[in-house]
Amino acid sequence: MNPIDRLTQAFEKFPGIGPRQARRFVQYLLRESGMARATLADDIKQLGTNTFQCKQCFRWSVKDGIKNSLCSICSGTYRDKGVIFVVEKDADIDNVEKSGFKGLYFVLGGVVPLAAEEPEKHMRAKQLLQRIEADGSQKILKEVILGLSATTEGDHTRTYLQEKLMPVAEALNFKLSSLGRGLSTGSELEYADPDTIANALSSRS
Numbered sequence: 001m002n003p004i005d006r007l008t009q010a011f012e013k014f015p016g017i018g019p020r021q022a023r024r025f026v027q028y029l030l031r032e033s034g035m036a037r038a039t040l041a042d043d044i045k046q047l048g049t050n051t052f053q054c055k056q057c058f059r060w061s062v063k064d065g066i067k068n069s070l071c072s073i074c075s076g077t078y079r080d081k082g083v084i085f086v087v088e089k090d091a092d093i094d095n096v097e098k099s100g101f102k103g104l105y106f107v108l109g110g111v112v113p114l115a116a117e118e119p120e121k122h123m124r125a126k127q128l129l130q131r132i133e134a135d136g137s138q139k140i141l142k143e144v145i146l147g148l149s150a151t152t153e154g155d156h157t158r159t160y161l162q163e164k165l166m167p168v169a170e171a172l173n174f175k176l177s178s179l180g181r182g183l184s185t186g187s188e189l190e191y192a193d194p195d196t197i198a199n200a201l202s203s204r205s
C-alpha cells in the first residue's frame with residue numbers, strides 16, 4: 001500500500017473522522033512543506049516519550065523533567081481532594097476546568113455499549129472502585145460526581161456505576177451524585193460550554 005492510502009486509513013481511525021475527511025488531511029499534509037511534516041512527525045513521537053498517564057486519575061500529562069506518577073491536578077495543593085469528578089475521557093476535563101470546578105478527577109476511558117455482556121471491559125470500573133475505597137477509608141472522600149455525557153450510552157454507564165457504587169457510598173458515608181440536566185439530551189461533555197457545565201454541576205443530585 002502506498003503512503004497516501006496508508007496515512008488516509010490511519011486518519012480514518014480517529015474518532016469522528018470519515019474517509020473523505022481523512023483524505024483531506026492527507027492532501028493538506030502534501031501541500032505543506034517538508035519541514036512542517038517533519039515537525040508533525042516529531043511531535044507524534046514525543047507523545048510516547050514525553051508524556052505519562054497519571055496513576056491516580058489516568059489522565060495523560062506532559063512530563064516536567066522529574067519522575068512523574070501524579071498529574072498536576074492530582075498533585076495540586078489547591079484542589080478539593082474530597083470530591084472526585086468521574087469523566088469518560090481526557091478531553092472532558094478541559095471543559096470542566098473552565099467551569100471553575102476545583103476537585104479531582106477520574107477518567108473512565110470509555111462508556112458501556114447497551115448490548116455489552118461484560119461492561120467492565122469497556123471502562124476502568126475496577127480502578128474507580130479501588131480509588132474510591134482507598135480515599136473513603138482515609139475519611140477524605142465527600143462526594144463522587146458521575147459526569148457522563150447525556151447520551152444513551154452515557155446514561156447506561158451512569159446507571160451501571162450507580163448500582164455498583166451506591167452500596168459503597170452508604171458504607172463509606174460519601175455522596176454519590178450525577179450532573180443535572182443543564183446538558184441537553186444527546187450532548188457530550190467534551191463539547192459543552194463552561195457555563196452549561198457549571199449549571200449542570202450546580203443542579204447535580
